[in-house]
Amino acid sequence: IRLAAFVAKAVSNDPTAVPASTALSMATRLGAAALHLGALTGSLEPGKRADLILVAITPAHNAPRFRRDAHNAYAQIVYASKASDVTDVMVNGKWLMRDRQLLTLNEAELLVQAQEYARRIDTFLIEREQSVLSKLVALGGSSEEESFEVQVKVKLDDPAPVQEALRRPEVKIVYQRHYHQHDNYFNFSDPSQGRLRYREDEFIGPKEEVVNSRVRLTLIGPAREGGFRHDVLLSRSRYLAPATNSLRFYREYFKPTSVVPIDKVRLRWLVNFRDTEFYVNLDHFETPKPVDYLEIKSRTWSRSDAEHKAQLATELITFLGGSLRKTETRDYIEIVDKKKGIR
Structure with missing residues (x-):
């Protein structure tokens, strides 16, 4: 009640806006009317439910009491009284509390039950804090996927020959995309927790303008690898979730041991x-x-398919002008040298 009166005064810059009597009516008669319950409750009238409370006005925080204006009683309740000043409660003609003593509930039992709920919540939070996945799932909106792919990277001295080779008829382009990707990798002391990536994707249009954006979290589990000569077959589980909060929020929430921006x-x-x-x-x-870097990827579904695609990926690297002597099978975050940057 007090907050409603104060907000109205602050927003309107008018100290007389929503006087105490109006604020109290909003909490009683007007509130009941807004809920279409005005015929049942909200005021003490014949035929309505007897819903009432008694409020002690003797505590020190209720002093002094002004008697010149009868409306001062409203101001006393709205601006000075506290919830702890309520001594008696009646609902629909039945006393639920008299002289601060509950009549229909066992207060001691309630306190025991409340403490048990607190213990269970503490246990849940402690267990959740020990698992990055549990904390991600608790945020909501996460989904799991298992990926199997052949991938290889090649460090380039000049990227221009790659784009020139892609114009040749031996390669059919299905579609092309242009992104700015801002990644922050969260590392944890326990490698089995995986690595969490906070990624901001900016989709770039034909005029180099940002036409759309997307922010999401990806929890990347440890990879199970099967190597080929120049490629690697990766099998890893990933959990994806939309990132609806700031990077700072996730840093404080997940508490990584380090964060690496790329x-x-x-x-x-x-x-x-x-x-x-x-x-x-x-x-x-x-x-x-x-x-x-040039990176080539392809989803696969069997060992024989992976072997076939690994061979083709090697040929594609050569076709695009990459050097097989500079191939790299690790993820970018694993290539990062904290002192020198990307090797």
């Missing part, structure tokens, strides 16, 4: 090369250190 501009093509689809990513890193 900013890059990504040109992505979905291409068909020798009747097989591959994602071709041309990544220019802005932080931690300027460098260019």
